[in-house]
Amino acid sequence: MANRSLPRLLQTPAVILLLLWMLVPLSMTLYFSFIRYVLNSTRRPEWTSPSLSNWRGFGNYEYVLFNAKDFWFAIQNSVFIVSSILVGTVVLGLILAMLVNRTFPGRGIVRVLLISPFFVMPAVNAVLWINMILDPVLGLNGIAVAGLNNIVDGLRDFPVLGQFFSMWPKFEPISFRATQTSAYAVIMMVTWQWTPFAILIFMTSLQSEDESQKEAAILDGANAWSRFRNLTLPHLARPIAIVVMIQSIFHLSLYAEIEIVSRGNGNKNLPYLIGEFSSNNIGAASATGIFAVILANIIAIFLLRMVGKTLMD
Amino acid sequence: MAIVAQQSKFSKIFWPLLAWAVAIVFFFPIFWMVFTSFKTDADAVKPEFLFRFTPTLENYTNMTQNYDYWRFAINSVITSVFATLFALAVGVPAAYAMAFNPSRHTKDILMWMLSTKMLPAAAVLYPMTFLTKNFLDIYDTHFLLIVVLCLINLPIVVWMLFTYFKEIPKEIIEAGKMDGVSTWGEIKDILIPLAWGGVASTALLTFIFCWNEAYWTVRLTTTEAATLSKLIEGNRAPEGLFFGRLSAVSTAAVGPIIVLGWFCQKQLVQGLTFGAVK
Numbered sequence: 001m002a003n004r005s006l007p008r009l010l011q012t013p014a015v016i017l018l019l020l021w022m023l024v025p026l027s028m029t030l031y032f033s034f035i036r037y038v039l040n041s042t043r044r045p046e047w048t049s050p051s052l053s054n055w056r057g058f059g060n061y062e063y064v065l066f067n068a069k070d071f072w073f074a075i076q077n078s079v080f081i082v083s084s085i086l087v088g089t090v091v092l093g094l095i096l097a098m099l100v101n102r103t104f105p106g107r108g109i110v111r112v113l114l115i116s117p118f119f120v121m122p123a124v125n126a127v128l129w130i131n132m133i134l135d136p137v138l139g140l141n142g143i144a145v146a147g148l149n150n151i152v153d154g155l156r157d158f159p160v161l162g163q164f165f166s167m168w169p170k171f172e173p174i175s176f177r178a179t180q181t182s183a184y185a186v187i188m189m190v191t192w193q194w195t196p197f198a199i200l201i202f203m204t205s206l207q208s209e210d211e212s213q214k215e216a217a218i219l220d221g222a223n224a225w226s227r228f229r230n231l232t233l234p235h236l237a238r239p240i241a242i243v244v245m246i247q248s249i250f251h252l253s254l255y256a257e258i259e260i261v262s263r264g265n266g267n268k269n270l271p272y273l274i275g276e277f278s279s280n281n282i283g284a285a286s287a288t289g290i291f292a293v294i295l296a297n298i299i300a301i302f303l304l305r306m307v308g309k310t311l312m313d
Numbered sequence: 314m315a316i317v318a319q320q321s322k323f324s325k326i327f328w329p330l331l332a333w334a335v336a337i338v339f340f341f342p343i344f345w346m347v348f349t350s351f352k353t354d355a356d357a358v359k360p361e362f363l364f365r366f367t368p369t370l371e372n373y374t375n376m377t378q379n380y381d382y383w384r385f386a387i388n389s390v391i392t393s394v395f396a397t398l399f400a401l402a403v404g405v406p407a408a409y410a411m412a413f414n415p416s417r418h419t420k421d422i423l424m425w426m427l428s429t430k431m432l433p434a435a436a437v438l439y440p441m442t443f444l445t446k447n448f449l450d451i452y453d454t455h456f457l458l459i460v461v462l463c464l465i466n467l468p469i470v471v472w473m474l475f476t477y478f479k480e481i482p483k484e485i486i487e488a489g490k491m492d493g494v495s496t497w498g499e500i501k502d503i504l505i506p507l508a509w510g511g512v513a514s515t516a517l518l519t520f521i522f523c524w525n526e527a528y529w530t531v532r533l534t535t536t537e538a539a540t541l542s543k544l545i546e547g548n549r550a551p552e553g554l555f556f557g558r559l560s561a562v563s564t565a566a567v568g569p570i571i572v573l574g575w576f577c578q579k580q581l582v583q584g585l586t587f588g589a590v591k
Contacts, residue, residue, distance in 0.1 A: 007414040007496055010406035014471055015422060017403060021464045022429045025437035025444070032439065096335060104329035112575050113336040116343055119574035121525040123545040124563045128346050132556055138358045140345070146360065192342065197581075204582045253433045256527035260546060271435035275532075278439045289436030300431040304424055 026293070033060050033286035040280055050282075060287035068284060070273055075295075078269040081187055082251045086244055088191035093198025093243065094236070098228075100199065101206045118196040126260035129189040136173035145173040179266035186257045186267070194250075198243050205239040206232070238306075245303040252296055270295070343571070350560035357556035372561030379558050382565060385544040389566075391455055392530075392540060393523035396462035397516055400470045403463070405512070408474035409500055413486050423475065426468040434465075434528045445533065453537045458530060462523045470519055473580070477511025478504065514580035517573060524570050541566040 036047045036054040047054055064071050100110060117125075136142045148171055155165040176185035209232065217227050258272045268276070270292045277285035349357050351368040376382040411419045441461075446452040481504070489503045505512060527542040534543055545566060548559060574581075 007410050008416060010410040010496070011422065014403050014407035014426070014467060017464060018426055018429050018467060022432060025440035026432065028440035028443070029437055096332075099328060099332045099335065102328065104325075104332065106329075106333065110332050110336040111578075113340040115574065115578055116340055116571050118581075119521060119525070119571045120343065120567045121542055121545070121570070122527040123531075123542045124346075124567050127545055127548065127559065128342055128563060131559070132345060132349060133342060138556070143360045143363065192339070196339070200578060200582055204579075249431050253435060253528070255435065256531065256542065256546060259531070271433065271528075274435040274438060278442075282439050285439055289433070289438070292433040292436045296431050296433050300428055303431075304428060 029286045029289045031286075032282050033290050034058075035283060036060075037282040037286075038280055039282065056283065060283040061290075064284050064287045064291070070268060070276075071288065074268050074270050074273040075291075077183060077267065078252060081183055081190075081254065081269060082248055084187045085190050085194065085251055086247055088187065089194045089198045089247065090240060090243060092191070092195045093202050094240075096195070097199045097202035097206060098232075101203055114199055115196045117193050118200075120193060122193075122256040123260065125189050125193055126186075126257040129192075130176060130185055130261045134176040134185055134188075136175040141176075142173045145171050176261070177265060179262075182262040182265055182267045185261050186254070189257060189261075190251065190254065194247060197247075201239050201243055202236060205236055209235050241306060242303075245299060245306070248299045249296065249303070252292070252299070343567075346560050347564050347568075348560075349556055350564045352557045352560075354555050354557040357560070372558045373565070375558065376562055376565060380544060380548070380562050382544070382562055385539055385541045386565070388455065388458075388538055389524055389540040389542075392458040392462055392538065393520050395455075395459045396466065396523045397519045399459065399463040400466050400519055401512070401516060404467060404470035404474055404515075405500065405505070407471050408478050409504060411471070411475050412478035412481075413483060423472065426471055430465070430468045438532060441529075441533065452533065453535045453539075455538045457533055458538050458540070461529045461533065462526060465526070465529070466519050466522055469522070470515055473515045473518070474508075474511065477508050477515070480511075481507050514577050517577045518580055521570055521574060521577075 032050060034056060035050060035052065036044075036056045036059070037050050038044075038047050041047050096114065100107065100114065120128075131139060133139050134141045136145075152165055152168050152171075156162045158165070174181060176182055214227060214231060217231060222230070252269075253271050254269060255271045255275075258267065258269055259275075262268065262272075270288065274285050274288050274292065277288060350372050351370070352362065352366050353369055353371065356362040356366045372379075411423065442452070445457055451457045485507070486499055486503060489499045494502065525542070527546070530540045530542045531546050534540065545563060548555075548562075
């Protein structure tokens with residue numbers, strides 16, 4: 001057995017590094033969440049450095065939960081953004097995976113085109129969408145609406161139909177920089193980026209589907225919908241669950257997109273709110289951070305349960 | 314029978330066409346970015362030049378002058394390459410130990426490693442800033458980014474390598490041990506050559522993740538070690554007048570990575586689902 005101990009020791013560097021990475025900053029966050037700690041204060045300079053004498057108990061948590069006006073909004077918005085993205089990516093992913101999961105000319109190219117958005121860096125994704133596509137004046141959004149208005153204007157001159165078209169209002173492009181609409185913009189761009197991921201996973205899973213079962217169903221006269229409903233969907237249940245949970249973890253910490261699209265317009269999620277608190281009120285930022293950890297853990301427990309079953313086989 | 318035949322002829326044409334149409338729609342934003350990068354800033358915002366314009370390379374030739382592109386790009390390359398190498402250096406021995414000398418706790422350790430990936434980065438933002446700025450004095454250095462990028466990807470690296478190593482028959486490694494090969498020799502001369510494909514695709518995927526990382530690279534740098542994510546993030550303002558040059562720098566930042574990504578689609582599934590989808 002002695003010759004086994006050295007090989008086993010080889011995992012210790014990885015374990016120790018990850019242990020440090022996890023424990024050191026997190027315990028500091030926990031500590032800061034229980035003390036009064038601000039970066040700038042002329043009135044109470046003793047609060048500007050972390051110290052046990054500034055102990056506040058659960059005061060920061062109380063402040064965040066009941067007095068900070070944005071906390072509940074940020075939670076609500078985080079959940080709204082994440083769940084919208086999940087619904088979008090799973091539905092689109094399912095449809096497109098089934099669409100591509102057949103042989104046709106140029107299938108390889110179609111796959112390459114479909115997977116590409118996933119590799120775009122988040123910062124570029126956000127800058128590209130909010131400026132060049134969604135901008136209400138200069139982006140394609142504005143150009144398309146202006147073009148539509150021009151067409152309607154032209155049609156007004158027609159003898160009979162003109163009557164009808166002159167009743168049409170002038171279309172206004174939607175601005176995606178307001179609080180609510182910028183959340184939609186974020187949902188749109190992230191859905192675009194992560195649908196390829198869902199497609200890829202569903203396609204991998206579809207390839208292991210039992211074809212003979214399907215053929216038997218066709219012979220029995222089952223139509224396409226009932227084949228999907230009773231055979232394919234149960235087969236995909238597990239991949240769908242995995243896509244949902246992995247994405248939840250990634251999107252709960254969505255940051256670059258919110259920062260780029262929504263800076264200063266009130267649209268925020270939990271990580272963004274923590275960033276805002278961190279510019280001064282470290283106590284509140286830390287308490288919010290602990291809430292974020294709890295939220296992520298609830299999801300993580302489900303994911304680990306699910307993945308754990310197939311881990312060692 | 315006739316109806317069935319007719320239907321299948323219809324679906325033979327319709328579904329592929331639809332698939333092509335959807336793929337083009339999905340790719341369109343990327344195409345549009347590349348397309349706009351060949352317009353001058355003035356042309357890029359004029360509807361009448363939407364498709365008809367004189368292509369120019371000036372956005373690319375002026376990239377250094379407009380954005381100091383290469384400084385950021387070199388930082389991205391340095392941090393991503395070294396983070397990947399370190400992650401492999403720590404991850405290969407760990408995955409080797411877990412795959413060929415598992416103990417009762419191996420499963421728990423792997424699970425725990427995954428769980429570190431789920432810690433929300435924002436929760437430890439201030440402690441990281443505090444430690445690196447006031448305590449260790451490594452804020453805004455390449456070293457810091459390399460360490461952080463390495464650590465956030467380490468669980469995925471260990472995981473992917475573990476799933477590859479598990480495929481290798483234990484007997485081959487055991488045979489090496491009989492012949493008196495050292496542990497280091499086993500890894501270097503037997504394991505790595507056998508699992509070369511797996512190691513390479515793990516490296517490629519890790520590199521892509523490092524390159525695209527946009528939380529720590531933005532929050533832990535100012536100028537010295539700032540990467541391409543930081544460069545683009547800094548130019549987020551509605552710069553309507555600079556669509557051309559912004560597109561060029563964006564294209565340069567994501568182009569090579571998209572091409573790399575095409576080569577490791579399959580590994581992506583395994584890497585991101587921890588082998589749970591086959």
